[in-house]
Amino acid sequence: MPRFMHLARVTTMVLLIISTTTARADIVIVINEASAVRQISHSEAVNIFMGRYRRLPNDSVALPIDQAPLKARFYRALVQKDMAEINSYWARLVFSGRASPPQQTDTLKDLVDIVTHNNNALGYVDAAHMPPHMRVLLTLSESP
Amino acid sequence: MTNILRLFRSRLALRAAASIVAIVGVLGIAFLLSAVHLRAESEKKIQQTRLEGLISTVERTAQIACFLEDHQLADEVTQGLLSNRIVREARLIRGDGSALADHVNANEHSSGTPITRAINSPFEPGRQVCRLMLVPDQDWIDSMVNNATRFLSVALVLQLSGIGLSVILVVFYFVTRPISDISQKLHALEAETGQKLPPPGGHHKDEIGTLVHSVNAMIDRLVSSLSEERRQRLAREIEERRYRTLFDNVEAGIFELDDQGQLLSANPAFCRLFLEGRALDLDAPLIAFTTLASEGGPTLQELTTRRARRDGTREWEMAVGEGDRRRWVNVMVSRLEEGRLQGVAHDITERRRAAEAAEKLAVTDPLTGLGNRLGFERRLGVIDRYQRLHPEYQHALMMLDFDHFKQVNDVYGHHAGDEVLKQIAGMLRAISRQHDYPARLGGDEFVLLLDHRTPRDDLAGMAQRLIDSINQPLILSSGQQVRLGVSIGIAVLGSDTREVQALVQLADQAMYRAKREGRNTWRFHDRNITFDI
Numbered sequence: 001m002p003r004f005m006h007l008a009r010v011t012t013m014v015l016l017i018i019s020t021t022t023a024r025a026d027i028v029i030v031i032n033e034a035s036a037v038r039q040i041s042h043s044e045a046v047n048i049f050m051g052r053y054r055r056l057p058n059d060s061v062a063l064p065i066d067q068a069p070l071k072a073r074f075y076r077a078l079v080q081k082d083m084a085e086i087n088s089y090w091a092r093l094v095f096s097g098r099a100s101p102p103q104q105t106d107t108l109k110d111l112v113d114i115v116t117h118n119n120n121a122l123g124y125v126d127a128a129h130m131p132p133h134m135r136v137l138l139t140l141s142e143s144p
Numbered sequence: 145m146t147n148i149l150r151l152f153r154s155r156l157a158l159r160a161a162a163s164i165v166a167i168v169g170v171l172g173i174a175f176l177l178s179a180v181h182l183r184a185e186s187e188k189k190i191q192q193t194r195l196e197g198l199i200s201t202v203e204r205t206a207q208i209a210c211f212l213e214d215h216q217l218a219d220e221v222t223q224g225l226l227s228n229r230i231v232r233e234a235r236l237i238r239g240d241g242s243a244l245a246d247h248v249n250a251n252e253h254s255s256g257t258p259i260t261r262a263i264n265s266p267f268e269p270g271r272q273v274c275r276l277m278l279v280p281d282q283d284w285i286d287s288m289v290n291n292a293t294r295f296l297s298v299a300l301v302l303q304l305s306g307i308g309l310s311v312i313l314v315v316f317y318f319v320t321r322p323i324s325d326i327s328q329k330l331h332a333l334e335a336e337t338g339q340k341l342p343p344p345g346g347h348h349k350d351e352i353g354t355l356v357h358s359v360n361a362m363i364d365r366l367v368s369s370l371s372e373e374r375r376q377r378l379a380r381e382i383e384e385r386r387y388r389t390l391f392d393n394v395e396a397g398i399f400e401l402d403d404q405g406q407l408l409s410a411n412p413a414f415c416r417l418f419l420e421g422r423a424l425d426l427d428a429p430l431i432a433f434t435t436l437a438s439e440g441g442p443t444l445q446e447l448t449t450r451r452a453r454r455d456g457t458r459e460w461e462m463a464v465g466e467g468d469r470r471r472w473v474n475v476m477v478s479r480l481e482e483g484r485l486q487g488v489a490h491d492i493t494e495r496r497r498a499a500e501a502a503e504k505l506a507v508t509d510p511l512t513g514l515g516n517r518l519g520f521e522r523r524l525g526v527i528d529r530y531q532r533l534h535p536e537y538q539h540a541l542m543m544l545d546f547d548h549f550k551q552v553n554d555v556y557g558h559h560a561g562d563e564v565l566k567q568i569a570g571m572l573r574a575i576s577r578q579h580d581y582p583a584r585l586g587g588d589e590f591v592l593l594l595d596h597r598t599p600r601d602d603l604a605g606m607a608q609r610l611i612d613s614i615n616q617p618l619i620l621s622s623g624q625q626v627r628l629g630v631s632i633g634i635a636v637l638g639s640d641t642r643e644v645q646a647l648v649q650l651a652d653q654a655m656y657r658a659k660r661e662g663r664n665t666w667r668f669h670d671r672n673i674t675f676d677i
Contacts, residue, residue: 046267
């Protein structure tokens with residue numbers, strides 16, 4: 001009997017780990033279905049989100065949107081940096097005004113609102129909770 | 145300059161110091177050069193590292209500036225770099241070659257070799273966004289290198305001179321000072337008094353101490369050998385004085401001759417013997433030894449020929465002086481060394497006289513003083529030799545036999561007989577000439593051996609005169625008178641015979657013939673009458 005209990009506990013833990021991994025599997029950069037842009041490269045995603053160019057491949061202006069709950073995971077997946085580094089990066093650029101950080105949203109709902117209403121807006125969501133009417137431009141795997 | 149050179153040669157400390165300074169100097173320069181070279185290299189590396197470090201410091205900001213092409217940020221970076229004096233120019237270059245930011249220090253310094261670093265995107269590690277080029281300020285680097293090497297040089301020079309000075313002091317203190325100390329003490333040392341050289345303080349056990357001990361041992365040996373030599377010299381002087389005394393006082397004459405037979409030295413005894421007491425004058429012309437002899441002695445050739453000189457001691461008898469002062473000297477000469485002869489001379493006059501007297505005694509008849517039988521035979525021997533040398537010499541022999549002499553003895557006694565014999569001897573002596581030889585052979589048997597220059601007629605006259613004088617009455621000491629007759633036989637050597645023994649027999653026979661034919665007469669040997677001999 002105790003032996004069965006032990007097995008059950010191990011199994012539960014394994015399942016838990018698997019489910020967590022699965023839950024944080026991928027982050028996808030999304031755009032309104034109506035946009036003409038089909039996909040972007042990783043490099044284009046870095047340029048857009050890190051403020052180098054605010055321009056999409058079809059030369060329309062790009063409007064990157066941050067989503068607070070996923071922000072840390074996103075930048076980790078995109079440029080392998082933690083939030084402190086990202087904040088420090090933007091802090092350096094405050095005075096020059098040459099570039100500015102993406103617009104910030106607090107929830108997925110807000111993000112979905114902006115993306116739904118603006119064809120140039122780019123956001124990122126958890127691949128497991130993909131909202132409707134969105135097109136995936138780039139999938140960022142969160143492999144360690 | 146020469147003074148300095150002389151000082152240099154005479155001062156060990158100075159020479160050692162100069163050598164050390166030279167060696168230290170050469171080594172020092174070599175060390176210094178290599179050290180400066182190494183130091184310069186390392187300083188250059190340090191400056192290089194510093195530049196690299198500067199680049200690393202600003203790299204993140206530069207990455208961002210390049211990534212965003214943010215001029216303001218890029219200016220910030222480059223100006224920040226220029227605040228380091230080592231940087232003369234800082235430039236951020238885009239991928240297309242245009243400058244994002246470029247700042248140059250406004251001085252006249254020269255530029256060094258630029259360093260370029262690729263600046264990657266801050267977010268995509270493999271993606272180059274621009275290049276950062278730094279041009280170092282060569283003058284500044286040089287001055288840094290110079291500062292470093294100057295410090296090093298000063299330190300090295302100080303160290304080397306310190307070492308050199310220490311070595312000089314050590315050499316002076318441990319080597320030159322003890323040596324000069326020893327030298328001074330050695331000068332002042334009175335070795336004869338047994339004084340010893342003390343080793344310098346603190347050097348008892350080391351090499352200098354050993355040197356001092358060796359010197360002391362050597363002094364000991366020298367002093368002992370010196371005193372030994374002195375002792376020997378003293379002994380030799382005593383010996384020499386002893387010999388000198390002997391030489392001066394000995395009765396024997398001692399002399400030296402050169403290889404020409406000339407006198408080189410002579411002792412007083414020699415001078416007394418040969419020079420009538422005059423000392424040998426060494427400044428006068430040398431006296432040849434052979435001229436000193438009046439009879440006998442060596443000839444110059446005997447003295448000086450090589451063979452003669454090589455032989456051992458040789459001996460001569462020689463006479464010196466004439467007349468009453470004639471002395472006989474025995475001389476022994478031996479070789480002293482090459483070209484030098486030594487001689488000893490003894491006065492043998494007395495001995496010779498004694499020998500002569502003994503000789504004379506041996507051949508003399510004690511009763512009459514005439515020759516005896518031995519003397520007669522010796523004289524015969526001499527005549528025999530004359531005869532062989534000169535066959536023309538004619539020696540005559542008279543043999544005397546007294547008639548009835550036995551009766552004198554019987555009648556008057558032996559004493560009277562002796563007296564008669566003495567008187568007859570006187571007659572014989574009276575008739576004899578200088579070279580005639582009268583002898584009594586024994587009893588009443590007399591002979592007279594005559595000079596070879598006597599003619600036959602003279603012989604007859606002499607015989608007759610002898611008979612006449614003998615026929616005179618002889619007066620004895622007792623007053624008695626004695627009459628004697630004599631028969632004389634004469635034989636002549638050379639004409640009658642050539643043998644002396646035969647001469648005696650022939651004279652004897654002639655004497656008997658005289659007796660037979662009437663006594664008291666004389667007869668020549670008659671060659672017509674032959675006898676069996």
